[in-house]
Amino acid sequence: xxxxxxxxxxxxxxxxxxxxxxxxxxxxxxxxxxxxxxxxxxxxxxxxxxxxxxxxxxxxxxxxxxxxxxxxxxxxxxxxxxxxxxxxxxxxxxxxxxxxxxxxxxxxxxxxxxxxxxxxxxxxxxxxxxxxxxxxxxxxxxxxxxxxxxxxxxxxxxxxxxxxxxxxxxxxxxxxxxxxxxxxxxxxxxxxxxxxxxxxxxxxxxxxxxxxxxxxxxxxxxxxxxxxxxxxxxxxxxxxxxxxxxxxxxxxxxxxxxxxxxxxxxxxxxxxxxxxxxxxxxxxxxxxxxxxxxxxxxxxxxxxxxxxxxxxxxxxxxxxxxxxxxxxxx
Amino acid sequence: xxxxxxxxxxxxxxxxxxxxxxxxxxxxxxxxxxxxxxxxxxxxxxxxxxxxxxxxxxxxxxxxxxxxxxxxxxxxxxxxxxxxxxxxxxxxxxxxxxxxxxxxxxxxxxxxxxxxxxxxxxxxxxxxxxxxxxxxxxxxxxxxxxxxxxxxxxxxxxxxxxxxxxxxxxxxxxxxxxxxxxxxxxxxxxxxxxxxxxxxxxxxxxxxxxxxxxxxxxxxxxxxxxxxxxxxxxxxxxxxxxxxxxxxxxxxxxxxxxxxxxxxxxxxxxxxxxxxxxxxxx
Amino acid sequence: xxxxxxxxxxxxxxxxxxxxxxxxxxxxxxxxxxxxxxxxxxxxxxxxxxxxxxxxxxxxxxxxxxxxxxxxxxxxxxxxxxxxxxxxxxxxxxxxxxxxxxxxxxxxxxxxxxxxxxxxxxxxxxxxxxxxxxxxxxxxxxxxxxxxxxxxxxxxxxxxxxxxxxxxxxxxxxxxxxxxxxxxxxxxxxxxxxxxxxxxxxxxxxxxxxxxxxxxxxxxxxxxxxxxxxxxxxxxxxxxxxxxxxxxxxxxxxxxxxxxxxxxxxxxxxxxxxxxx
Numbered sequence: 001x002x003x004x005x006x007x008x009x010x011x012x013x014x015x016x017x018x019x020x021x022x023x024x025x026x027x028x029x030x031x032x033x034x035x036x037x038x039x040x041x042x043x044x045x046x047x048x049x050x051x052x053x054x055x056x057x058x059x060x061x062x063x064x065x066x067x068x069x070x071x072x073x074x075x076x077x078x079x080x081x082x083x084x085x086x087x088x089x090x091x092x093x094x095x096x097x098x099x100x101x102x103x104x105x106x107x108x109x110x111x112x113x114x115x116x117x118x119x120x121x122x123x124x125x126x127x128x129x130x131x132x133x134x135x136x137x138x139x140x141x142x143x144x145x146x147x148x149x150x151x152x153x154x155x156x157x158x159x160x161x162x163x164x165x166x167x168x169x170x171x172x173x174x175x176x177x178x179x180x181x182x183x184x185x186x187x188x189x190x191x192x193x194x195x196x197x198x199x200x201x202x203x204x205x206x207x208x209x210x211x212x213x214x215x216x217x218x219x220x221x222x223x224x225x226x227x228x229x230x231x232x233x234x235x236x237x238x239x240x241x242x243x244x245x246x247x248x249x250x251x252x253x254x255x256x257x258x259x260x261x262x263x264x265x266x267x268x269x270x271x272x273x274x275x276x277x278x279x280x281x282x283x284x285x286x287x288x289x290x291x292x293x294x295x296x297x298x299x300x301x302x303x304x305x306x307x308x309x310x311x312x313x314x315x316x317x318x319x320x321x322x323x324x325x326x327x328x329x330x
Numbered sequence: 331x332x333x334x335x336x337x338x339x340x341x342x343x344x345x346x347x348x349x350x351x352x353x354x355x356x357x358x359x360x361x362x363x364x365x366x367x368x369x370x371x372x373x374x375x376x377x378x379x380x381x382x383x384x385x386x387x388x389x390x391x392x393x394x395x396x397x398x399x400x401x402x403x404x405x406x407x408x409x410x411x412x413x414x415x416x417x418x419x420x421x422x423x424x425x426x427x428x429x430x431x432x433x434x435x436x437x438x439x440x441x442x443x444x445x446x447x448x449x450x451x452x453x454x455x456x457x458x459x460x461x462x463x464x465x466x467x468x469x470x471x472x473x474x475x476x477x478x479x480x481x482x483x484x485x486x487x488x489x490x491x492x493x494x495x496x497x498x499x500x501x502x503x504x505x506x507x508x509x510x511x512x513x514x515x516x517x518x519x520x521x522x523x524x525x526x527x528x529x530x531x532x533x534x535x536x537x538x539x540x541x542x543x544x545x546x547x548x549x550x551x552x553x554x555x556x557x558x559x560x561x562x563x564x565x566x567x568x569x570x571x572x573x574x575x576x577x578x579x580x581x582x583x584x585x586x587x588x589x590x591x592x593x594x595x596x597x598x599x600x601x602x603x604x605x606x607x608x609x610x611x612x
Numbered sequence: 613x614x615x616x617x618x619x620x621x622x623x624x625x626x627x628x629x630x631x632x633x634x635x636x637x638x639x640x641x642x643x644x645x646x647x648x649x650x651x652x653x654x655x656x657x658x659x660x661x662x663x664x665x666x667x668x669x670x671x672x673x674x675x676x677x678x679x680x681x682x683x684x685x686x687x688x689x690x691x692x693x694x695x696x697x698x699x700x701x702x703x704x705x706x707x708x709x710x711x712x713x714x715x716x717x718x719x720x721x722x723x724x725x726x727x728x729x730x731x732x733x734x735x736x737x738x739x740x741x742x743x744x745x746x747x748x749x750x751x752x753x754x755x756x757x758x759x760x761x762x763x764x765x766x767x768x769x770x771x772x773x774x775x776x777x778x779x780x781x782x783x784x785x786x787x788x789x790x791x792x793x794x795x796x797x798x799x800x801x802x803x804x805x806x807x808x809x810x811x812x813x814x815x816x817x818x819x820x821x822x823x824x825x826x827x828x829x830x831x832x833x834x835x836x837x838x839x840x841x842x843x844x845x846x847x848x849x850x851x852x853x854x855x856x857x858x859x860x861x862x863x864x865x866x867x868x869x870x871x872x873x874x875x876x877x878x879x880x881x882x883x884x885x886x887x888x889x
Contacts, residue, residue: 029501030567052565053503062503063534067620069665069708076623076644076665076706106859113859114618135359135441210886221365223389225507227565237861240619240854241525241532242668249666251619254532255503262523263862264852267670267692270825272851272865272889276393285887290867309440312511312563313385314357314364525668525693 002186006162009180014041014090016178021086021124024058026051035089046091049134050304054096054233055089059119060103063254066115066240070248080114087123088175095137095304097127097151098144099233102302105295106236115253124171127152133194136305138318141197144302147189159186197318198325199299206289208328215284216277218320221313222259224279228315229257231306234287237263258282284320331430332379334466335402338428340374342400348426352390353402354383359441365390377402379430379466384438384448386410386557389513391420400426404435408459409555409590410513416593417600419516429462431470439562449479450558450571460591477579479572495540501566502539504532508560508570509546514553521545543573551577552597555590619855621663621708622648626701627683633767635690636734637699638675641709642683652712653678656719656741657848657876660711661856662686664697671853671871673738674712677745684709687737687769713856714875717742717820717846726754728812730831732761732803732823736769738848738875739822744773747780754816756783761803761827765789765796786810804830807838814840821847832879842880849875849882849889865889 005013014023018041025044027036033051035058038044067080100120107116130146139145149155153172156163164186167173229235239256242249256263259279265271273279287300301317308316339351355366355376362382367390368374379402387401388410403411408429414420434451437444457470483491506522509515521529522542530541547554547570556578560570581587585598628640639662643649654660654674663669670692676685690699701707719742727746731739739758746753758777762768768787778785788799788806799806803823812819819840821828828847835845851863851870858872866887868874882889 032567034501063532067618071665071706074704074706078620078623078708080618080620106861109859111617111857117617207886217367220367220393221390223507223510223563225510225563226505227507227563230503230505231565236859238854239532240669240860241528242663242666243531243533244666250533251669252531252533253619254534256532257505258861260506262519266850266852267695268850270850278887282887285866286861286864289886290864293867308358310565311440312507312559314359314362314440316358319358526696 001183002188003165003181004159004161004163004184004186005156005165005179005181010163011041011044013179014044014088017088017175021088024055024087024089026091035092041090044091046128048132050093050095050137050306051091053231054099054304054306055092056096056099056103056233058087058089059100059123060107060116060236060238060255061253063252064115065243065250066253068248068250083118083122085122087119088126089123090126091128092125092152093130093304094127094144094146094148094151095139095302096233097125098139098142098148098302099304100125101151102234102291102298102300103236105291105298124153124175125151126154126156126172126175129155129157129189130192131158131189132192134305134309135195136308136318137303138195138197138305139303140194141199142299142301142303145191146194147191157189159189161186164188194303197303197321199321202288202299202321202324203292203297205324205328206285209324210281210285210289212327213277214323214327215281216275218315219276219280222276222280222315223313224259224261224276225312226257226259227310227312228283228307229259230255231310233302233304233306234300258286280315284317284324287317288321288324331466332377335379335428335430336374336377338464338466339368339377339400340371342426343368343371343374348398348400350394350397351377351400351402351428352387353377353428354379354385354387357382357440361441361443362438381435382438382443384435384562386511386513386559388414389511389516391425392513392516395420395424398424398426400428402428402430403459403462404430404432405454405456405459406432406555406557408461409456410557412461412590412593413514413553413555414516416590416596422593427459427462427464429459429465431459431465431467432457433470448558450556455588456591461593477575480576480579483572483576496536498568499539499543500536502534502536502543502568503566504534504539504542505565507563507565508543511559511563512550513557513559514550514555515546521549543568543570547573547577550574552581552585552587552599553589554578619710621661621669621710622652624684624707624709626703626705626707628703629701632687632769632771633762636767636769637688637690639686639688639698639701640676640683641686641707643709644706649682652684652709654684654712655716656745657716657738658712658714659738659856659875660684660686660709660713661853662688662694662698663708663710664694664701665706665708667697668694669708669710670694671713671856673848673875675737675740677741677748680744680748687734687740689734711856713871715873717848717876719745722818723752724754724816726756726813726815726817728757728759728817728819730759730761730803730807730819730821730823732827733763733767734769735821735823735827736760739820740770740773742820743777747777747783750780750782754782756780757786757810757812758784759786759788759803759806759810761788761790761806761823763790765793765798802830803827804834807831807834812838812840814838814844818844818846821845842883843878845879847877847879847882849877851875 291300354363357364434447863870
C-alpha cells in the first residue's frame with residue numbers, strides 16, 4: 001500500500017502549510033521558471049523540466065544583510081539577522097536537493113555558517129521526481145538519480161492517480177500530518193534513462209591534467225559572464241561588503257563567481273589568477289578535484305545541466321570531463 | 331559560404347598573415363554554433379558558418395591586441411570592430427576581417443533554433459559588413475529602420491513604464507553577463523566594482539539593479555552597435571536592448587550619429603565643440 | 613575565536629595610533645567585551661579581519677605578541693579603500709575585529725636553531741611578533757639575525773625597536789634600503805644582494821621571509837645558492853580573503869586555503885602546491 005495525494009488536493013495541502021510557514025514553489029515568469037514564495041499555491045507551475053534558477057537562493061540568498069552595526073553615543077551594537085518563519089520549498093528536483101547536500105559540506109563544517117544553518121534547519125524540502133531527463137542533464141554520473149529521494153524531506157512522484165508520496169525524514173512526516181493522503185495500491189514510476197558522462201576516476205584525471213594547456217585553450221572563448229556559477233546548485237563563493245543605510249551599517253553577503261576578473265586581486269595590485277586559463281581551471285578543479293579530495297569523494301557537481309544550457313559560448317562540463325579523461329587517462 | 335571561410339582561413343594561416351582565426355564551430359548540442367579559436371591549418375575544418383552563428387566575436391580581439399588575428403564578422407559585429415578601432419582599443423592592421431553578408435539570424439539558444447528571424451534582424455540597416463578585408467556572400471539590401479518598440483514604450487505613461495522596468499530589474503541577478511558579452515564594455519575597472527566611491531553596491535535589490543542597468547546603458551549611449559549580445563546572454567531574459575535602443579534613437583535624433591559605421595568618426599560623447607547645439611534645444 | 617560562524621566581529625576601541633612611515637600606521641586596539649578579551653589569544657603568524665564599519669573589512673597580520681599586552685596591534689599600510697578609511701581614524705574610534713585565524717609560525721620547532729628573519733617593507737608586520745617572542749625567550753634559540761630592507765630609510769617600519777633587538781644577546785640587526793638619503797649612513801642594496809653578502813649558514817638553521825613577491829622570488833635564489841633546503845625556508849602568504857574560514861572559496865592556491873591551511877607555509881609546501889602561487 002502506498003500513499004497518494006490527488007492533484008487537486010496538492011494546492012490545498014500547500015495552502016494549509018502557509019499558515020505557519022513561507023511556501024516557495026516554482027512559478028512561471030515569461031518563458032522561465034523561478035522558485036518564489038507565493039500567497040496561494042495555485043500560482044505554482046509543475047513543468048516538465050527544471051527551473052531556470054534553482055532554490056539555492058532560499059538557503060543561500062542572492063544577497064542579504066548578515067548583520068547590522070548600530071552606533072549610538074559611543075556604544076556599538078552588532079545585530080545578526082535571523083530567519084523569522086519556517087520555510088517549505090516545493091517542487092525541487094533531486095539534482096537541486098543534492099546540490100544542497102553538497103552545500104552542507106563546507107557550510108556546515110565547523111565553524112558552521114550560522115545564516116545557512118538556520119535556514120537549513122528551518123526549511124523542509126518537498127521534491128518532485130523527474131519523469132524525463134533533459135538533453136543536458138547527467139545526475140546518474142554524479143552520484144544521484146532522477147528519482148533519488150535521499151536529500152528530500154518528502155518526495156513526490158507523478159502517477160496517473162496524482163502523486164505518490166514518500167515521507168523521507170521525520171521533518172517530512174510532520175509536514176504530511178494533515179495532508180489529505182489516500183492509501184492506494186500504486187506502482188512507483190520507472191525512473192527515466194539519463195545520459196551518462198565518464199566521471200569514474202575524474203578526480204585523479206583532473207590532478208594529472210592540472211598543468212596542461214587545455215585549460216587556457218578552453219578559456220579562449222570564455223567571456224567570464226559568471227552565469228555558470230549563478231545557475232549552479234553547488235556554487236557557493238561569496239562576496240561581503242558594507243552598506244550605510246538609515247544610519248546603520250549593513251554587512252551584506254552576496255553571490256560571486258570565481259570566473260569574474262579581479263576575484264583574487266589584492267589591494268596592492270597582485271592577482272594570482274589574472275589570466276583566463278587559471279580562472280577557468282579553478283572552476284573545474286574546485287568542483288572535480290579540490291572538493292572531492294576535501295569531502296570524501298563527493299563531487300562538486302550534481303549533473304543538473306544548467307551550466308550547459310545557459311553558457312553563451314558552450315563551455316560544456318560534460319565535454320570537459322570527457323576531454324580530461326582522455327588527456328589525463330590513467 | 332562555409333567553404334569560402336575555411337579556404338580563406340587556411341590561406342591566412344599558411345601564409346602567416348595571422349596567428350589565429352576566430353570563427354565558429356559546432357556546439358555540443360550538434361545543432362548550434364559556438365566561438366572557436368583556430369591556431370593552425372589542422373583545425374580549419376572545424377570552422378562552420380550557418381544561421382546559428384549569432385555570437386558577436388569581436389570582443390575576443392581585445393584578448394589578442396598585439397597579435398595578428400582574423401575574425402569572422404557579421405555586419406553588426408563589424409560595427410563593433412569599428413567602434414573598438416575608433417576608441418583606440420584595436421589596431422586596424424592587426425585584424426583581418428572576414429566579413430559575412432547576413433540575411434538575418436533566428437533566436438538561438440542551447441539546443442533551440444527559432445523558425446522566425448530575430449526581431450532586430452527584421453529591421454536591420456546593415457546587411458553587408460561596414461568594414462572587411464574579404465567579403466563572403468552576395469550583397470543584400472538593407473531593411474527599413476524602425477524604432478516602433480521604443481516608441482511604444484515612450485508613449486506609455488511614466489507609471490506604466492516604471493512598473494514595467496522595476497519588474498524586469500527585479501529579476502536581475504547581477505551576474506554582469508551583459509557587460510561581459512558587450513564589446514563596448516571593456517573598462518579595466520567597471521563602475522559597478524568600484525569601492526571608492528561605491529556607485530552601486532553588490533546588493534541585489536531592485537534599486538541597485540536599476541542603477542546598474544541604466545548607468546551601463548548611459549555609458550553605451552552613442553556607442554552601442556545593437557549586436558544584442560547583452561539580451562541574448564541574459565539568463566533571466568531582461569529586454570536590455572530596449573534600453574539601449576532608446577538611447578540609440580535619441581543619439582540619432584540629436585546628433586545624427588550611428589556608432590561603428592565608420593572607424594574614423596568620433597562618437598558624440600567623446601567630442602566637445604564650443605559652438606555645438608543639440609537640435610531643437612536652445 | 614569570535615562567534616565566527618556568523619562572521620560577527622568583536623567591537624574594539626582604538627587606543628592608540630602611531631605613524632611609523634609615510635604610509636604605515638600602527639594601530640593599538642582593545643576589545644570592548646572583557647570576555648572577548650579573554651578569548652582572543654593568538655600566536656605569531658595569525659591574522660584577523662579589521663572592520664572600518666560602513667566601509668568594509670580586510671585581513672591583517674597581527675603584529676603584537678599575545679602575552680605582552682591585553683590589546684592587539686596591527687601595522688596597516690594605506691593601499692586601498694579599507695586601509696584608507698582606517699588611516700582616518702583617531703583614538704577612541706570604534707572598529708570591528710574578527711579572528712584570530714590561520715595557523716602560526718611553529719616556534720617550538722625552531723628551539724636551538726639559528727634563525728634568520730628577512731623582512732621587506734610592510735612584510736615586517738607579521739615578523740615583528742616572531743622577533744619579539746624570540747628576543748623575550750632568547751635562551752631557547754641559537755643565533756638571531758634580523759635583516760630588514762625597505763625602499764627608503766623612512767619606510768623602515770619598526771625602526772624604534774631595532775636598538776632593543778640589537779641589544780639582545782647573540783642577535784644582529786642588519787638594515788638596508790633601496791635608496792638612501794642625506795642622513796643615511798647604512799647599506800644601500802637590495803635584500804637578495806645582502807643575503808649573498810651575509811652568507812648565512814643553513815646548518816641547523818631556519819629562515820623566515822616576508823615581503824613583496826618579487827623580493828621573495830630573488831631572495832629565494834640566493835638562499836638556494838647558500839644551500840638552504842625548501843623546508844628550512846618559511847613564509848606567510850597574502851591572498852584576497854572574505855570569510856577567513858575556508859568557506860567563501862576565494863583564497864585557495866590549488867587545494868590549500870591560505871586562511872585555513874596557512875598563511876604560514878614552508879617553501880617545501882608551496883613547491884608542492886598543485887597551483888602556482
